[in-house]
Amino acid sequence: MAKFTPPPLDGLKRRIDRHRQEKSGRTSGMFVRETFRMSREEARHKAREWFDAFPKAAYWTEVESWRQLEGGQIEFTMRRLPTAD
Template structure:
């Protein structure tokens, strides 16, 4: 039985990266998004600042996604509505 090599994943990786960048810019959506890469403590502080400045009840503020990077770095995306109307 012939063994086939796994398919290359470069195209898929580029597509995922492009989608993440477009999502962070708010392309096509109603939300304002901003992505940060900070130390764990700085990330917690930044999220608290967002929730204080843009209350969840009015702006639907949330941490949309996050991941832990090497070291004590956290990459995360905050999302909120542009206005509280």
């Protein structure tokens, strides 16, 4: 019986990265999103800046997604409403 070998995912990973870079900083739907790549400490500081500038109660601010990259870098997407109205 042949052993199953999963397909390579390099092409898919490049496509996802390209899509994230194209979407970074754009308004999509009713939310403003921005994606960052930085060290863990810088990422915490940047997220705190967003929550301080755009309070969660008024702007629905949140860390929409995050992942740890090689070398200890964190890639994360912040999301908020464009206004507090």
